[in-house]
Amino acid sequence: MxxxxxxxxxxxxxxxxxxxxxxxxxxxxxxxxxxxxxxxxxxxxxxxxxxxxxxxxxxxxxxxxxxxxxxxxxxxxxxxxxxxxxxxxxxxxxxxxxxxxxxxxxxxxxxxxxxxxYRFNIRIRPFVAARFGYYSSPFQTVFDAIVDTRIYLAKGLSAQTGLVIPIQNSLNNTSMESRVAPSMISYFTQFKPGHFANISYGTYHNDRYGLDVQYRYGLPSKNWSVGIEAGLTGFYYEDGFRDVIFSNMSKVHFLADIEYHLPIENLNVRASVGRFIYEDFGGRVDLIKQFGLVDVGLFGTYTQNGATAGFQFAIPIFPGNIFKTKKVQLRTTEEFRWEYTYNNEDRVGLKYRMGAPRLVDVLRQYRVDFIQSLKEQ
Amino acid sequence: MLQENLLFKSFIKTTGFLFLLLLSIYGYSQNNFLGKPGYMTIPTADWKDGHELGFSYGFIPAAYSDDTFSPGSEENDVDVYSVRVKLTQFMEVNFGIFYRSEISDKIGVGDRQLDFRFRILKEKQYWPAIVLGWTPPGSRSPVISHDYLVATKNFQSSLGKFQVSLGYGSPYFLYRNLEDDNNFWESLQFRKKQSFGNNTYLTGVYGGVSYEPLHFLGASLEYNTSTFNAGVYAKLWNEHIMLQAYTFEGKELAFNINLQFSLHFLPRSLRRYEKK
Missing domain, CATH: 3.30.70 (Alpha-Beta Plaits)
Known part of the structure; x- marks a missing residue:
């Protein structure tokens, strides 16, 4: 028995x-x-x-x-x-x-x-920059296809790199040759419950490279969160694979912000103040609506360089998964974000795009209120 | 250069149209040239629940591009591209570009317009829906800015659906002094809309009616404080797409195509898995 x-x-x-x-x-x-x-x-x-x-x-x-x-x-x-x-x-x-x-x-x-x-995760994403200003050429655009990957090295420590394949450029003098996509080493951590930090060193979009530090406090169960975005960066220019020029890493930016998730309609209000990447002091107010897969936001910025307003949106790129095997996945990006500002010529309250979602945009998705509202739909 | 421009224009139109077709998931009812709920050129207080995103293209003939919206120095056809997002149950935002291809080498991409609609009252049995429209100040060329209050009421009868709208557009707008970019707030001042060119669009009492004898077909008549217009519209593919053709004072033809869909959808992999 x-x-x-x-x-x-x-x-x-x-x-x-x-x-x-x-x-x-x-x-x-x-x-x-x-x-x-x-x-x-x-x-x-x-x-x-x-x-x-x-x-x-x-x-x-x-x-x-x-x-x-x-x-x-x-x-x-x-x-x-x-x-x-x-x-x-x-x-x-x-x-x-x-x-x-x-x-x-x-x-x-x-x-x-x-x-x-983990699989070897290959991600395809577009890069779009546009200017609607000039009379002779009203729509000036850069359109690149980027194929990149992020590999995890240790807990929270990862490396991202990839390839930029330029498709169209009527905006600036960046060469049409393929080049290395924004590449960085990042460390993400939650060192205490609700305290998140992300530190990156590498190259980003908008010709910036350097050190980027983001910190955010806010439990997903709370509607308030506060954060800091700061960096020590410089310019770099790539002409294909051969010619890469780095300027001094001497530009300092720092921004402090507070965000409140309104208990209705998945609206978020975010107010930031500090020094933006062109070293202009000022503030920016964002109103961000989360639909689920899609975020749409409006903002107004007022800095030493002037005032502007605009909108942004973040969407996943169709179709998502293209194929996956046991070891490899090829997919389109989970987040493509684009921002329009009314006076896109002036350097008013600008930020660089990192090539990976910012901490605040990632953590916003984890809010319990938001998740529970999606469940009810 | 001209050829290039024309090529570009037709490319934009074709891709725009294809984009609209591709995105067709859900459509809804009548929209005006700016892609906003409305008749042909006027906004109404109609509110689209569940169709948060809309794209539209509108064509305004040269002869009426001045009178109606923009008293520029030259008269040119206008292509209006716009996108509308319903941010909340009571607030909607609309962004439009007024592209004049023939003079784009002089004015660039054209005027850009950002405006909001606020739902003040939902339609009830005896009460109309009421909406407040507002264009934030700050545009360097506020020719298309409009601020209004409008009421809309639907009537169902055995002959079909009738809708009546009555509104008031502000004859004043907030003007931003171009010379004074650094003193944005101080430079704002109220001006008569008519003083900026000779803009009489939506200045005063405006209104219109529409009639839908069939669920996919309707006609409407409107007064936008500048012109009287009349047109017909069709809602195709289970109302995925709205096509509208109309005349300005019975003299010139204009049209717009519009599409709306819900932003509440699931990622493709999840949708497919749940279908299995």
Whole structure:
């Protein structure tokens, strides 16, 4: 009898392990990466990263769909990762948020495999810059295709690089030869619950290179968040692969901001003050509406260099996943962001585009209020 | 240069049209030349729930490009490209470019217009819908700015759907002194719209009616304080697209094409998985 019991327990454990692995595989097959399952009594805590979608709501919903055919009677908590760093725990049914316990982090640190658990992720994205000013040529545009990748080296530490393939340029004198896309080493961390930081060193869009530091405090369950964006940068110019010129890294910018997520309609109001990248002091107010996959924003800027207003939007580029195998994924970008400012000639309150979403834009997607409102739609 | 321009224009038109076709997911009812809920040139208080994004192209013939919107020094055909986003249940924003290809070497891309619509009242059984339209000050060329209050009421009958709109457009606007870029706020001053060229569009009481005998076909008549216009419109492909042709005072033909769709959609991989 005793032997039977032991056998039964063994069999039960094997079944459990088997189903856990099956679930991991099922999630991985659909594009989820670094899937780690921590089992505690009647609860499954599942860590994952899903780079194809902008909003963790969509990835958690996707994961819920997949998991429903594997798990019954278990309570599930999703722990989405951004750049290989866990953000927090979301209840699979209610999407309520909880910070990570030290046991959760220990489990993650022990099982996190930055190389092994990720695909080689190739991302295609457009780069568009436009100026509507000049009479002789009313629409001056730059249109590039960028193929890039981000590789995780250690927890939160990643490297991004790629290739720019110029398609059209009637705006500036950048050569039409292919060149290296913005390439950077980034370190992303949540050093205390709700305290996020991202430090990058590398080349960015808008001919800038250097050190970029972003810090943000705000738990996803709260509607307030505050942040700092700062950098020490210089100009660089690339002519194909051969000729790259760097100027001194001597431009300092720093901006402090506060953002409030209005309890209605997924509207966010953000006010920033500080010194922008052309070293003009001033402020900017943003109103950002989150539709789910799409963000649309209006803004007004007032600095030493003048006043302007405009709009921005962020959209995923169709179709998303193009193909994926066990080791490689080719996809279009999860976020293409574009900004229009009325007086685009003057250097009023400008920022450079990094080639990766900024911290504030990433963390906005994790707000519980926003996620729960999408669930209700 | 001219050839290049024409080529560019036709390219923009074709890609614009194809883009509209490609994006067709959901469409809705009548929109004016600026892609806003309205008849032909006037805005109404119609409100589109669930269709947050709209793209439109409107053609304004040269002879009426002055009278209606922009009393420039030359009369030219105008291509109006615009995008509309419903940001909240009570606020909508619209951005338009008024491109005049024949004189683009003199004026560039043309005037740009950003304006807002605020829903003040939802339509009720006996009450009309009321909307406030506002153009923020700051444009260097405020020829198309318009500020208005408008009421719209729908009537359903056995003969079809009728809609009546009545509005008032402000004869004044906030002018920004071009010479004084650094003192933006101080440089603002109220001016009569008529003093900027001879702009009489939406200055005073305006209004119109529309009639939809069939769910996909309608006709409308309007007065925009400058001209009387009449036209017909069709809503195609389950209302995905709206096409409208109309005349300015029965003399010149104009048209616009419009498309709207919802911004609440799911990523493709998720949609496909949930369909399985």
């Amino acid at each position: 005793k032997r039977n019991n032991v056998l039964f327990v063994l069999f039960f454990l094997i079944t459990l392990a088997f189903s856990g692995q099956e679930l991991e595989k099922a999630l991985y097959d659909e594009g989820f990466e670094n899937v780690l399952i921590e089992e505690k009594e009647d609860t499954l805590k599942i860590f994952f990263e899903f780079r194809e979608f902008r909003s963790p709501y969509h990835s958690m919903r996707f994961a819920n769909d997949i998991v429903s055919s594997f798990v019954e009677g278990k309570h599930i908590e999703w722990i989405p990762l951004h750049h290989n760093v866990p953000i927090g725990k979301y209840n699979a049914d209610s999407y309520n948020f909880n910070t990570l316990s030290s046991a959760d982090l220990e489990f993650y640190n022990a099982n996190n495999r930055p190389f092994k658990n």
